[in-house]
Amino acid sequence: MFVDKAEIFVKAGKGGDGRVSFRKEKYVPAGGPDGGDGGRGGSVIAIVDEGMRTLMDFRYLKKYIAENGENGMKKKMFGKDAKDLVFKVPPGTVIRDAETGKVLADLLKAGDSAVIARAGKGGRGNVHFKTATRQAPTFAEQGTYGEERNIILELKMLADVGLVGYPNVGKSTFLSATTMAKPKIANYHFTTLTPNLGVVEVIKGKSFVLADIPGLIEGASEGVGLGHEFLRHVERTRLIIHVVDVSGTEGRDPSEDFVKINQELERYSQALTERPQVIAANKIDLLYDREGLDAFVEEMTAKGYKVFPISAATGEGIDALMYYVTECLDTIEPPVIHEVVEAFEDSADLDQTIRYKKIHNLYVVEGLPMERLVYSTDFTDVESLRRFQEILRKSGVIDELRKMGVQDGDSVRVESVEFEFYD
Incomplete structure (x- = not known):
């Protein structure tokens, strides 16, 4: 699993x-x-x-x-x-x-x-x-x-290139044809339920990691289908290969599929729309004629995308696509995904404010300095209690409580410690 x-x-x-x-x-x-x-x-x-x-x-x-x-x-x-x-x-x-x-x-x-x-x-x-x-x-x-x-x-998988596209467009077959990976391949939707990784090396000494991301559907950015479970794996990729089925065997329109998947990527993360995309027009081995393919290539080219007609099943066109991707990666820096915050702040940056409030007849004193004072006090020891009282006096807590109207016998709580006030 x-x-x-x-x-x-x-x-x-x-x-x-x-x-x-x-x-x-x-x-x-x-x-x-x-x-x-x-x-x-x-x-x-x-x-x-x-x-x-x-x-x-x-x-x-x-x-x-x-x-x-x-x-x-x-x-x-x-x-x-x-x-x-x-x-x-x-x-x-x-x-x-x-x-x-x-x-x-x-x-x-x-x-x-x-x-x-x-x-x-x-x-x-x-x-x-x-x-x-x-x-x-x-x-x-x-x-x-x-x-x-x-x-x-x-x-979030560390892949240089991510394969995206609707379920059953041939991404797993593409991955197995270009790498030594052995993904599960079958003729039904959502065959891939976990991301698969493979290493591609078409130019000696220049390899990259290719990830088969499970098929997306409309609504994925809202968590529909596999949704958020796998969209996160696209975030680290430097380049996206968008696989579309141009065969028409399932009655799908490749142009519509391309637009819908990109809409899901954009809804999930605006940054993903800035990733370079290359289109793999797959399943050309199942075409009866190339009229629909030519129209799709012309449309996508006009929009500025590089399109490679391929057949993942027969291997046609794959080498040219992989050479192009390898060369592109030389010019693409890894994306910065997250702004990491410090798990802990320096003491100088922490809020040193002492806060006062009155809840019914209870006077409450809170804040980091009081929390540390309570931690450092042994309330079973008379001298430790004297030190506690002395610090309250020197830090102005007693004066502030007097301004709030505290009287002898009133209840005061300093963080988790409650006692009766006597001047």
């Missing part, structure tokens, strides 16, 4: 907590704090494996969760960093954020990799919180949580 789309959940590991510890050695009665820092959690990383051809593995394993970092230890010893969790994808895999739809990575070739979920940082041990007035801090930072997200994997 060919699987070219999957949705999975990824979660990076939490950073280890900092350690609260004091030196307890003979002859050192007041050794001071020596709690070490927690280790970094494991990130979730995607990497290309050229041996993979589908996304089948992700149908069965849908959750990828990295390990947490080790907690800090005594004697200022750091906790161990967790190993990154690496999962493999085939070449040509696009990774999107399921919620926003933004492209996080476009992995094309062996060795390409991207961090998809970034690990949490380890918390600082109590040795970092010693000051002139606080000689024996009894608290440490907690490690921050790792990122988590649902992502969508899409496989």
Whole structure:
């Protein structure tokens, strides 16, 4: 089975907590704090494996969760960093954020990799919180949580040239005649249910990859028939060979077919209309006369298209077409398909705003600085709570709450922590 789309959940590991510890050695009665820092959690990383051809593995394993970092230890010893969790994808895999739809990575070739979920940082041990007035801090930072997200994997085949056209126009026969590929061939529509690849080399040393894209029909751009499942595979091609049936054996008009398929390509992606197209007028071996063929060639030539009358069954005209395509590819740059965004923003680019609101009788304080403060506070420790209150005061949170009318005994929630306010 060919699987070219999957949705999975990824979660990076939490950073280890900092350690609260004091030196307890003979002859050192007041050794001071020596709690070490927690280790970094494991990130979730995607990497290309050229041996993979589908996304089948992700149908069965849908959750990828990295390990947490080790907690800090005594004697200022750091906790161990967790190993990154690496999962493999085939070449040509696009990774999107399921919620926003933004492209996080476009992995094309062996060795390409991207961090998809970034690990949490380890918390600082109590040795970092010693000051002139606080000689024996009894608290440490907690490690921050790792990122988590649902992502969508899409496989887009890495082919230089794509074959498009209505079902049963002879694309599979064409592919088998020009390459060593062995696609399924039969006289009924939608014989090809998965894309097939083959390598063409008519000029020594100049080969290219040719893809037989399953037959399109009207409405494909809206998902009708095979629709979106396979239109995505045309996106990476540098040139399109548009195969039409000029024999008339199925009562089809090649000109109408050509227009309708191009309309579907345009509706799916405006960029596809900019791809160079060469027309393969197939099944000339079944013609009783060439009058209809000549009219079609004249019409398409007038529109600026190069037309090659061929017979995929007998091989007639195929060499000339392949020579022409090979030469064209020398002048065509690979298309830029996706604008990849950074999976994570730098700290300086993140929103540092502290937000305030009142919900009935509850005062709510939110924002990234508050989230980090909560992460770093041990609410079971008196000194850690004092530090929490001190930071709220220094950052102006207390003053802002007073302006909003907070009174002693009112409920305040800072991110996930709720408490009664007393000045």
